[in-house]
Amino acid sequence: MKRREFLITTTLGAGATVVLQGRGHQEERLIPLLVSEERLVPGVEYWTASVCRQCPAGCGIVVKTMFGEATTTVDDQTVRVKRRQAKKIEGNPDHPLNRGRLCARGQAGLQVLYNPDRLRGPLKRTGPRGSDQYVEITWEEAIRLLVERLQQLRQRRQAHALVFLTGRLPRHMRLLVERFMRAYGSPNHITYELFDDTVERRANKLTMGREALATYDLARARYVLSFGAPFLETWRSPVYYSLGFGSLRQGRPGVRGKLVHAEPRFSLTAASADEWLPINPGTEGALAMGLAGVIIEEKLFDRAFIERHTRGFQAFRQLVREEYSPEPVSEITGIPAETIVRLAREFARHRPSLALGGGAAAAQTNGLFNLIAIQALNALMGNLGRPGGLSFTPDPPFQEFPPVPETPQTRESLRQPRLDRVGETASIATFIERWRSGQPYAVDTLFLYEANPLFALPSALGVREALQNVPFIVSFSSFKDESTAWADLILPDHTYLESWWDEVPEPGAGRPAVGLAQPVVKPLYDTRSTPDVLLQAARSVGEDMRAALPWERFEDLLKDAYRGLHRAVGGGGDFDRFWEEVLKNGGWWASDDQRPSPVGYVEPQTFDFSPALSHRRQPAFAGDERTYPFHLYIYPSIAFFDGRGANQPWLQEMPDPMTTVAWGSWVEMHPRTAERLGVSEGDRVWIESPHGRIQAPVVLFPGARPDTINVPVGQGHRAYGRYARNRGANPVHLLAPLVEPASGGLAWAATRVKVTKSPERGRLVTVGYTRVHTEAERR
Ligand code: SF4
Structure with a gap:
């Protein structure tokens, strides 16, 4: 028997063991094993179910382990021991949130376990604070110090x-x-979390009485209007929403749901949408009010739902009539008036239609108003607790x-x-x-x-x-x-x-x-x-x-x-x-058939429009516009989220899907802005706010607004191990200490900056293509 045949036969035994335990068909398990000989490891594999903790979403995982030898220290002696080792992480096919899928961060979880920079035992500081002088101590001493x-x-x-x-x-x-x-x-x-959910919870509490995150039923909607929430990348539960998005597009014969995404940056979610609205930062609520105005004027709302389940509708109607007709809203948002009218009609006529808001829309000094106005669109469609609408998942x-x-x-x-x-x-x-x-x-x-x-x-x-x-x-x-x-x-x-x-995943999948x-x-x-x-x-x-x-x-x-x-x-x-x-x-x-309604255990809900009046505010930005002419748009990196994944080399080498940059920070700048500033791709620039400055190389990015500078969050660590330390820049340090006043949420999208060219040339690691921008993109 040749080595290859031997290995295949041996591994088939292991694969069969797993199949008998009830995970899929044998044929489906065997085909991948023929792919790469180097990856065949003889032995019995075990799969243990667990949960991903690379972000707060809470996807279910299964981890493949096999017995192997490892080196360890026992009584100061280095010895070889046989132990179970984790080899691979996959999505748990039975978990209702991610149904067998994982994002790249979930796959990289092994590099948390086997990270060479893990702390290996308790430490006590011996030098001045921040000097990194520590001595190893026993757990007995550590707990004694803690208790004392x-x-x-x-x-x-x-x-x-x-x-x-x-x-x-x-x-x-x-x-x-x-x-x-x-x-x-x-x-x-x-x-606290940098990209927290305080504002969303407060908006839901004020309007629907639930201080919780809503689950949006994308899979059964026919039209989705998304405001600032990059739900295919990092927002709340990206695997769950990616599955929902797949069903929105292709899950029903003859139905292709439409996605319209309003965000100042052309994110991956924007790139997947039918229409991207590069909206003026902080004006998402005004756009929602403008859409609501058209829907109300043209009587396209769900009258029965409004009459039976809402409060404060008349005053809301009055407000949108007086202040949010399409022309002034167009002035505020930068979205043409005819687009506002068209989108409002489409939204109201292609039901179930769903509005969801978060991300940068929430991270403004008027973030609460933005989210309340966006939820008001759901109330106008009668979306609460309906298939293709929104619901709240109860606790087990x-x-x-x-x-x-x-x-x-x-x-x-x-x-x-x-x-x-x-x-x-x-x-x-x-x-x-x-x-x-x-x-x-x-x-x-x-x-x-x-x-x-x-x-x-x-x-x-x-x-x-x-x-x-x-x-x-x-x-x-x-x-x-x-x-x-x-x-x-x-x-x-x-x-x-x-x-x-x-x-307990929140927002969950609509069932406990x-x-x-x-x-x-x-x-x-x-x-x-x-x-x-x-x-x-x-x-x-x-x-x-x-x-x-x-x-x-x-x-x-x-x-x-x-x-x-x-x-x-x-x-x-x-x-x-x-x-x-x-x-x-x-x-x-809970199993599907335990659900009293198709989207979950939904108790009767009411919607209160009046907070849209009481929390109405204009967005405010830190930094004088003449000195700091650009909006700073930071966003969670698809690889590192808020920076916690930056110590994992697989994530470092993963090219960003929109720019292909890996292993570093970058600044996304519109080609026209770059031309005006005299910078080219790869040039380093200083980005300076009233509170700090960072330096990073430029990527020419037609998906940036000309008045906005985009920088991903995640790099710029000064500690956190060999893969993260001293790599790139941390834009969080540019932010002004602004909050949304009624909820206390951090307004991380409300800082202005200026940009100057640095004499240094940048080092930009991109993946094998030359960026060519058309004349249209430069405009
Ligand atoms: S979204 Fe990704 S990182 Fe977050 S829990 Fe799910 S698999 Fe893990």
Whole structure:
């Protein structure tokens, strides 16, 4: 038998094992194995279901593992051990959100696990802050230091001065952190994401009473108007929306749904649309109001829905009549009046028609008004809870835990004001300002978990000064990112493929679902699950914390939470069997036939038009127009999202789909603007705002507005490992510290900049073609 035949035969056995476990047809599994001999590895493969954590969407994954040999250190000796190794990540075909598909970031997840720059054990700072001088310590010492700090703070009656700054945490991890902080006596669990969803949630709360993200049923719509939301790339749940978009286009015989996309940049989503509207930044709400005006004037709205399910319609009608007729809206938005009239008619006549807004439309000082006006279009079409419309996905019925018991001391410290909140509105900008000023009280101890504020917040907020003032910083990061490099104590978490955790996708797929992740491989290094560290610390800090967090391990908490789910949907069977089933499947989700309506469990909803009046604002921009003549349009990179993926070489070498640039930053500039500034492709330019400046090479991009400079976010790390460090520039540091005032959301699309040519020549890595621009593009 030849080597090739031997390998194929051996691997067929492994493939067959998997097929018998119920994943697809044998023929479908075998064909790819014949493709590349070098990739054939004999042995038995195992597929374990888990969840992707490369962005907050929560897609289901299956991870292929095989046994192999690895080198490890035991008692200071290097030894070879046999262990299960992760080889490949694919989409979980059964998960309702992504149905077997993954984006490139999801595929690259192995490079988080096997990243050579992972922190390998706990570290204690020995040199000045930021000097990168650390010494390795044991976990016993690390947890002792943590517990001592927490106990001292409590003894000083300063429990409220502990701040836990996190990204948007997955479902029960969030619950654990919230319980931990409440039991400890601090009101300051503060969350932020650069590309957050605060404004969307607030708009939905004001208009539909749900502080949640809506699921848009693209698959059953016939016409989609999208405002600023690059849903095929990075916005909310790009895999789910890409599948929906595929069905919109080709999922129904004889029906090809239309997409119209309004965004200042020609993104991948814009390139996939039938029509791109390069709208003036911050005027998306005005466009929506103009469309609403035409729809109302021509009586094209759903009268029955408006009469039965809405409030404030008459005043709204009056407003659009008086102020949003097509001509003035054309002046504001830069979209021709006849286009506005045509789009309004198309939108109203090709039902189900759907409007969705987010991204740059939300990230303005008037972002809340923009999103309210966009949702008003859905109300005019009667879209709430209908096929081809929008719905809200309910939470699965988890076990509720008893409230955290309070002691006189925790009651007193919990009465202190939250540092990020003024009245109803919480904002990261408020938090940083108070943190910096020490008012109304100083931050004593800062925990950082899945948060890198030195990279992912505008430096104009004063994050660096604030960090300097904190006496004690603990980071739970798996990597030494910019903020972790300032920590006094680093307690590295396992990576997501080594951990227990779960995620309820939001926005979901229109039916209750949760993804459950178990360790796919044993931890590679001496790291520890952060939830387990918190549970261990809670047990040592005091009896009251032990009572509030009685679980030995996070896995136990998860099991208890799923007992509620088992009672509700387990059909009276044995819990252990239910748990095994959920683990095997990678989660639980309601089946299609459990849905009372085609788009989900939709309770009766009403829509209130009046917030469109009360929150109406013009967009405001930082930077005087004469000094700073260009809008700065930053956008999440399709490879790195907000920068968290920049330490993965597969993502670094992935060419950007619109420019083909890899391994660096770039500035997208309209050819006419470049000509005016005297710059050519590859020239380096300085981009300067009132708050900072960066340098990057120019890409001539006809999809940029002539008055706007586009820069992707993700590069420009000064730490975060060998693949990310000192590569490109971080445009977040140009941003003004502006927020949308009613929601507190960061207005990251509201800064103006100027551009000057740098004498240096740039280094632009592009993929094998010469950019030729036609005369039309130059215009
Ligand atoms: S959208 Fe991509 S990165 Fe985000 S969870 Fe899904 S596969 Fe992972």
